[in-house]
Structures are given as structure tokens and as C-alpha cells.
Amino acid sequence: MTEYWPWWLGAIGLGGVSILYLLLIGRLLGVSGSWAKVVAWKENREQLEAAEALVEDTEAMENALMAETLAEFGEDAIRELQAESATNEAEPAATASLDELESTTPWTAHLVFLLSMFVGAFLVSWFTGEFHPRLDLSDVHTRIFGSLWEVWLALLVGGMMVGFGTQMAGGCTSGHGLSGCARLLPASLLATAVFMASAIFLSLLMEVMIR
Amino acid sequence: MNTRRVKQHLAYGLVGLIFGGVLTRIGFADYDELHKMFIFADLRMLYTFAGAVALTMVVYLVLNRRIPKQHKIIQPGTIPGSMLFGFGWAITGACPSLVFVQLGMGALPAVFTGIGIFIGVWLYRKVHGRFFGWDTGTCGV
Numbered sequence: 274m275t276e277y278w279p280w281w282l283g284a285i286g287l288g289g290v291s292i293l294y295l296l297l298i299g300r301l302l303g304v305s306g307s308w309a310k311v312v313a314w315k316e317n318r319e320q321l322e323a324a325e326a327l328v329e330d331t332e333a334m335e336n337a338l339m340a341e342t343l344a345e346f347g348e349d350a351i352r353e354l355q356a357e358s359a360t361n362e363a364e365p366a367a368t369a370s371l372d373e374l375e376s377t378t379p380w381t382a383h384l385v386f387l388l389s390m391f392v393g394a395f396l397v398s399w400f401t402g403e404f405h406p407r408l409d410l411s412d413v414h415t416r417i418f419g420s421l422w423e424v425w426l427a428l429l430v431g432g433m434m435v436g437f438g439t440q441m442a443g444g445c446t447s448g449h450g451l452s453g454c455a456r457l458l459p460a461s462l463l464a465t466a467v468f469m470a471s472a473i474f475l476s477l478l479m480e481v482m483i484r
Numbered sequence: 485m486n487t488r489r490v491k492q493h494l495a496y497g498l499v500g501l502i503f504g505g506v507l508t509r510i511g512f513a514d515y516d517e518l519h520k521m522f523i524f525a526d527l528r529m530l531y532t533f534a535g536a537v538a539l540t541m542v543v544y545l546v547l548n549r550r551i552p553k554q555h556k557i558i559q560p561g562t563i564p565g566s567m568l569f570g571f572g573w574a575i576t577g578a579c580p581s582l583v584f585v586q587l588g589m590g591a592l593p594a595v596f597t598g599i600g601i602f603i604g605v606w607l608y609r610k611v612h613g614r615f616f617g618w619d620t621g622t623c624g625v
Contacts, residue, residue, distance in 0.1 A: 277511035280528045284535025286506040291540045293502065297495045300552055304581040305605075312605040378492065386496040387584055393504025394513065394588025403508075406590040410577060411515040425596050427575055432583070432600020433607070434572030439580055440608035441565025443556060446579040449566075450533065453556055455540035460558040464566040471570025476522030479574070 291451050300378075303448030305439035307383040317380040417479050442468070504585055513585035515577035522574060559618050576600075 278286065294302040310317055398404040409415045409424050418427045439445040442464050444453060449468075453461020510532055511517040520526040544551055573579055576597045578586055583601060586594035 277514075277517065277528070278509045278532075280531035280535060283506075283510040283529070283532035284539055287510065287532060287536035288539030288543070290499065290503045290506055291536065292543045294499050295547070295551065297499055298492075304579070308580050308601065308605050309609075312602060313609060379489065382489075382493050382496045385493050386500040387581075389497040389500030390504035390507075390581055391584040391588045393501035394508045394585040395504075396501075396588075397505040397508040398589045401509075404590045406592055408592055410586070410591050410593060413519050414515045414577065425593050428593055428596040429600045431572045431575030432578070432597035433604040434568045434600075435576060435578060435580065435597070436572075436601035436604020436606075437608045438565045438568030438570075438572055438604070440605050440612070441561035442569055443559065443562065443565070445569065445581075446573075447581060449556070451537060451540060454537045455544050456551075457541075458556050460556045460562055463558060464562050467563055467566035468570035468573065471567045472574040473522050473524075473570075475571050475574035476519055480519075480523050 287451070291447070291455070301448070301452040303444055303452060304387075305445040305448055307386050308436070309440060310378070310380045310383040311387060314380040314384075321379060417483055438468075503581065504588060507582065507585045508589060513577070513582045513589055513591075515586075515591075518577045519574075561616065561618070 277283070291302045294300070395404065408421060410428070415424060418424045435445075442449065444450075444461065444464060446468075449461040449464040454465055507513055510529065512529060512532075517526070517529060521529045569579070576583075578594065578597045578601075580601060583594050583597045587598070
């Protein structure tokens with residue numbers, strides 16, 4: 274049995290990750306949000322493409338309008354117009370859509386985030402000699418759920434509950450529990466209290482039942 | 485534009501690597517440890533979590549202005565969704581990030597949990613679009 278980090282070191286590590294995420298990526302850590310992006314990869318891609326097309330279209334349309342105006346009124350009118358628009362600052366509309374495009378994170382970045390968690394866990398457990406492939410989750414888990422196929426079925430159904438529940442609640446341990454609670458958001462405090470309480474309730478129940 | 489995309493992917497990858505490693509060393513993905521926390525046999529990880537929240541809170545206060553606005557509201561799904569998640573967490577020992585850490589530590593059946601989460605997320609999107617339609621404020625959007 275290997276020793277895990279003492280609580281204070283774990284707290285520094287876990288808090289450090291959430292801060293690093295904010296500093297490097299500029300958003301608040303929320304893994305269920307990453308899941309949502311990856312699962313909805315198609316919509317995310319279409320959204321990105323639409324945003325890009327819009328920006329390109331805007332440019333194309335401006336060019337076409339400019340050419341038309343040029344043909345109709347000649348150079349002088351254009352110069353007047355440009356002087357006017359410079360004073361009116363008509364530009365922000367175009368740049369705003371560009372900013373929006375830039376802030377849209379591609380779903381592949383979220384996929385990289387999720388997969389690199391696997392790689393990080395693998396590397397660390399490999400180098401600390403803790404990597405032990407096994408077909409069940411743990412001894413306690415097997416004692417609760419029984420034979421191998423029951424364990425697998427429990428994991429599949431439980432996983433569906435986790436996926437459905439985190440989307441419904443609008444966050445998970447990281448989004449609500451860590452990022453949200455750190456900001457004392459009422460929704461996050463409520464969600465964290467509820468999911469901790471339900472996990473504790475069911476764990477105690479399972480503990481009583483296997484005795 | 486392209487270098488920006490690459491940098492973005494690298495940043496996500498780096499944070500993911502560290503996140504996975506840290507969770508491994510804390511033992512969050514170890515079902516036995518997690519179960520011990522839930523039945524109050526060992527409160528180490530509860531303190532870890534509380535400590536991490538406290539540390540994050542302090543840094544958020546310091547960085548006050550640089551923190552992006554977060555859209556999290558109490559909505560009709562907050563309580564039932566959290567309950568469902570809590571029960572699922574107790575059964576699988578996995579929240580959406582821990583499933584990858586479990587896999588990385590060698591717990592191969594976490595694949596089933598991963599498939600389950602994928603189906604669950606996908607299913608919720610369908611059900612939500614069809615029946616609920618309220619604002620969930622899911623993070624990271």
C-alpha cells in the first residue's frame with residue numbers, strides 16, 4: 274500500500290491546478306463543461322465554422338460594397354465616407370465578432386485536456402510503481418457489487434448517472450465544488466452540499482448492506 | 485491564428501497532465517480511499533478538498549478583476565442533477581475527471597464508466613433540448 278499525499282500537500286496541488294488553469298487558459302476549471310464540449314463536438318465544430326464564415330463573409334461583403342460604391346460615386350465619395358467613419362468609429366462591430374470567434378475554444382482542446390489527464394495519471398502511477406492493471410475497480414468495490422459483470426454493469430449505469438447528473442446540475446466536483454465554492458456562488462454551494470450528501474448517504478447504505 | 489490554436493491545445497494539455505498527476509497522488513481516483521471518505525472512516529481527502537477550495541478562494545480574491553464571469557445559477561435541475569451525480573459518484577468512484585485518472589492507474593473497467601458518462605452527457609443534451617429547455621449554466625461554455 275502506497276502512501277498518498279497528506280491533506281495539506283494535496284490541497285496545495287489541487288488548488289494549484291485550479292489556479293494554473295485560470296492563469297494559463299483564462300477560464301475557471303470545470304471538467305463536466307469539457308465533457309459537454311467533447312460530446313457535442315459536431316455542434317461545436319459547426320459553431321466555429323459558422324463564426325469563421327461570418328467573419329470572412331463580412332470582409333467579402335465590405336469589399337463588394339466598396340467596389341460598388343467606387344463604381345457608382347468615384348474616389349472622392351469614398352474618401353469622405355472613410356473620414357466620416359473614422360470619426361464615428363464604426364469599426365467595433367467587425368472586431369467584436371472577431372473577439373467572439375477567438376474566445377471560442379475548439380472542442381479538440383477540451384479533448385486534449387481530458388486525455389492528458391489520463392496520460393498524467395499513467396505517468397505518475399507508473400513512476401511511483403503504482404500502476405497495476407486490474408479488471409475490477411478495487412477490493413471494496415468488488416465486495417459491494419459482486420461478480421465481474423455486475424461490477425461492469427454498475428460502472429456503466431453509474432457512469433450514465435454521473436454524465437446525466439453533472440450536465441443537469443450544470444457542473445461537477447471541479448466546476449461547482451472547486452471553482453464555484455471558491456467564489457461562494459449559491460448554486461455551487463447548494464450543488465456541492467447535495468452531491469456530497471447523496472454520495473455519503475449511498476456509501477453508508479452500501480456499507481450497511483454488505484455487513 | 486494557427487499558432488494560437490496550437491498554444492491553446494498545449495495549455496490544455498499541460499494543465500491536464502498536472503491535474504491527472506496530482507489527482508493520482510492525492511488518491512482521489514482510488515475507490516477504497518474515496519469510499520473511506522464517504523463513510524467518514526478517513527477524512528484526509530475531505531480536508532484536501534476543503535484546503536484546495538480555501539486556497540483557490542484566497543487567490544481568486546487577490547486576482548479579483550482577472551476572473552472571468554461565471555454563469556452559474558440555481559435552476560430546476562440543480563438539486564436532482566446533483567443527487568444523481570452524487571449517487572453515481574458513490575457507485576463508480578468517478579467524477580467526470582477521475583474516470584481518466586482511474587484508467588491511468590490501471591483500473592481498466594473505468595472504460596465502462598467513461599462510456600456511461602458519454603452516454604449520460606449525450607442523453608441529457610437530447611432530453612434537455614426536447615423537454616426541459618431551462619438555463620443550466622454549465623461551466624466552461
